[in-house]
Amino acid sequence: MTEDRMTLDDFHKKIAITTNNSIWPILDKEQPIMQELEEALHMAHTSLYHWSKIGQPINIARAEYMISRVCYALSWIEPALFHAEQCLKITKETGIGDFDLAFAYEVMTRAYSLAGDNVNCKKYRGLAEKATKAVKGKEDREICQSELDKIHCP
Numbered sequence: 001m002t003e004d005r006m007t008l009d010d011f012h013k014k015i016a017i018t019t020n021n022s023i024w025p026i027l028d029k030e031q032p033i034m035q036e037l038e039e040a041l042h043m044a045h046t047s048l049y050h051w052s053k054i055g056q057p058i059n060i061a062r063a064e065y066m067i068s069r070v071c072y073a074l075s076w077i078e079p080a081l082f083h084a085e086q087c088l089k090i091t092k093e094t095g096i097g098d099f100d101l102a103f104a105y106e107v108m109t110r111a112y113s114l115a116g117d118n119v120n121c122k123k124y125r126g127l128a129e130k131a132t133k134a135v136k137g138k139e140d141r142e143i144c145q146s147e148l149d150k151i152h153c154p
Contacts, residue, residue, distance in 0.1 A: 016050035019043040102131035121153035
């Protein structure tokens with residue numbers, strides 16, 4: 001009988017994907033409880049850590065996005081803004097486009113909405129709307145728009 005072993009890189013990838021994907025059911029709840037959000041935050045940081053070992057910039061940007069989303073759900077302004085900025089920075093520096101750019105602007109919109117910064121909220125909402133219209137796939141475009149529609153600038 002042989003024992004299947006995964007490489008360290010395979011382990012990092014598996015944990016990064018699993019933890020990231022486990023966050024969405026929590027964020028999709030209408031009223032997640034604090035314990036769920038705290039667990040989601042731990043998973044988001046875990047995902048970022050593991051992607052930092054083996055991932056590409058797109059993986060890091062998506063992990064930063066997820067941390068910002070969880071911080072937004074926790075109403076933590078500074079970390080939500082910090083991680084949104086990291087997401088957008090990586091996305092722009094590496095030329096990642098399509099729905100990743102739309103989501104980077106969307107998470108910036110969320111962070112500024114949470115901060116009560118109407119000027120920047122509207123600025124990034126406009127950028128998010130423009131990027132969303134440029135998303136190639138209809139389903140991806142609809143997902144981007146549905147997330148953006150959940151945000152209200154103060």
